[in-house]
Amino acid sequence: MTIAGGIVLIMxxxxxxxxxxxxxxxxxxxxxxxxxxxxGLVWLLFALYRLNAARRALASSTTVVTEDPLTHQRVYEERRYDDPPVV
Known part of the structure; x- marks a missing residue:
C-alpha cells in the first residue's frame, strides 16, 4: 500500500x-x-494515514547523562527525534 498505487488508480x-x-x-x-x-482516493488516504502512524511509532526519545568533571554534577539531556531515521 503505497502512495504511488493510489495515484496510479486515480490517473x-x-x-x-x-x-x-x-x-x-x-x-x-x-x-x-x-x-x-x-x-484510488481511498487508497491514497489510507496510505497517508499508515505513513503518519509509522512516523509517530519511530519517533523516540533518548536520555543522555553526562557528568561534569569539575563540579561532579550530572546533566540530564533528553532529545526527541521527530524526523524519520535516515537509512
Missing amino acids: LGAIFTWAVEFDLAGFDINVLGVILMLG
Missing part, C-alpha cells in the same frame, strides 16, 4: 472517465473510471 480512473470514447453493450466505461478514482 487510470481519470483516463477512463474523460479520455476514452469507447462503448460496450451493457457496460459504462465512465462509471468504471469514477469507481477507480474513488478507490
